[in-house]
Amino acid sequence: MRHYVEFALSENDKRLLFILLIVFLIIFLLLGLIGVLIRSVSKVFSKRIDYEIHEAVTNRVITTPEQLKKYGIAKNNRLFFKQAIPPFLILAVSLLMYLIYSFATGIWAEDYFGHFSSLLYTWDWGDPENFAEFWGLTLLRRWPPLANEPHFVAEYWGAYILVPLWLTAIGYYLIIIQAYVSRAMMLEKRTHTVFEKSLEDFNYFNDKKDAPAQDAQSSTEKK
C-alpha cells in the first residue's frame, strides 16, 4: 500500500522560493567573481619572484633546486620586509596616537570600533520579528529598521583617527601577506620546473641522435 504526501505551495511560498533562488544565484555569481579576483591577484603577485631570481638562474649561478629554494626564500623575505614597511609605519603612528589619546583622556580601554560606528549606518538586526521560518531555515522577512544614522560625536575623535589607521594597516598587511604566500607558491613551483628533466617527447628508438652512449657502445663493439 502506497502512501502519498500532499505537497502544496501557497502563493506566498512560491514568491519566497523564487526570491530565494535569485538570491542564491547572485551569491553564487558574486563568490565566483571574488574567487576569480583572488586568483588573478595571486597570479600577478607571484610573477614578482620570477623577476627576483631571474638573473641568478639565467646566469647559471644557481645549480640545484635546494639552492634555488634557499635563495628564493631569502629574496622573498627581503621583498616582504620592504613591502611591509608602510603598514608597520602606519601601525607605529597609530600606536603613538593611541598613547597620546589615552594619556590625554586617562582612559586606556575604550570601544573604539563601537565609537567609530557612529559614522556609519547601522540596522537593528536583533529583532526576531524581522525573520521568518521557511522549511527549517531562518530567513529575513523584512529589512530591519535603521538603528543609527551617521553623526559626528566630538568625544570620539580618537576612534575616528585610530580605527581608519588600523583598518588601513591591517588591509595593507593582508594584501602583502597574500603576495608573500603567492610568491612562495610560485617559488615552490619553479624549484620543480627549472631543473626539470622531461622525457615527454623522447623515444628511445626514434631519437638516435640523442643517445651518444648507444653510439659509443656500438662503435666499441665494432672495434
Next chain:
Amino acid sequence: MKFLREFGLGLVYIILLPVLLAVLLIVGVVMVFVWIVMFFKGCIRFFKGDSFFAPLPEDEQVEKIKAEELRRKTEPENPTPAPTQPAGPSQVYVQNNYYQPQPGQPNGQIPQNPQQNLPPFQQGYPQGYPQQPYGNGIPQQQPYPYGSGIPQQPQHPYGNQGAEQIPYSEPAPETDPSKMIEVNVTEGGKEE
C-alpha cells in the same frame, strides 16, 4: 569557455577561502616576528657601517659575471695593434720619362713596335721581367711588393735614359684654356 573555467576555479577558491584565510593569518603572525628580527639584524649591520641586508653570494656572483660581460663589451678581446709607421720619412719619387720621338715619326705618335728598331740582342726582356709595351721612355708604375714606403724603380734593361728623379708634388690640373692647344687628330694619327 575560458571564463567558465576561471569562474569554476574562482568557486574552488571561495570554497577553500577559510583555509586560505587561516593560512594568511598564520603566515601573517609568523612574518611579523620575521620582520622584527630582520629589522634588528639590519639595524645592527647598518650601524656597523655595512649595507642593511647582507649581500647574498649568488648576487655577488651575478655582479661579477655582469661586470665581466661589461668589460668584454667595452674592451675588444684581441685588440689590433696600431699600424706602425716606417722608420724614415716617407717620400714618393715619380720618374717622369718622356717619349723621345724617333726621326721620321710624327709628334705624339707612338710606334707600334718599338723593339723592331733595336738591335736583335736587345729585343725582348729578361725572363720574369714584366713586359713593357713601349720599351723605353713610357713610365709605368709597378706595385711595390715589400711596402717599405720608398718605391724601387725596376732596373731598366736599357739603362737610365735621361730619367730625372724629382720630389713628388701634387700637380695642379691645368684649367687655363689659353694654355691649352686644340689638336685635331684624324684617323691615321695625322694632324689636320
